[in-house]
Amino acid sequence: MLIGGVSILGGLGSITGVALGAVLVSTIDNALILTNTPLQYNNIIIGVILICAVALDALHRGRLYKQR
Numbered sequence: 001m002l003i004g005g006v007s008i009l010g011g012l013g014s015i016t017g018v019a020l021g022a023v024l025v026s027t028i029d030n031a032l033i034l035t036n037t038p039l040q041y042n043n044i045i046i047g048v049i050l051i052c053a054v055a056l057d058a059l060h061r062g063r064l065y066k067q068r
Contacts, residue, residue, distance in 0.1 A: 028049065
């Protein structure tokens with residue numbers, strides 16, 4: 001899965017979702033810089049946020065498939 005719900009292997013997603021995801025990551029990165037977070041932690045923090053988002057999406061999709 002990539003930003004915006006677009007999968008490398010095909011799937012659902014849109015250009016709008018990708019654009020909003022890129023803006024969100026950029027905004028988080030800028031906020032970390034403005035708060036004087038050490039630069040070596042920026043990628044770690046953004047990575048953790050993305051991993052959490054993917055995990056939540058997987059849980060949500062798993063629940064949707066079980067309901068069918």
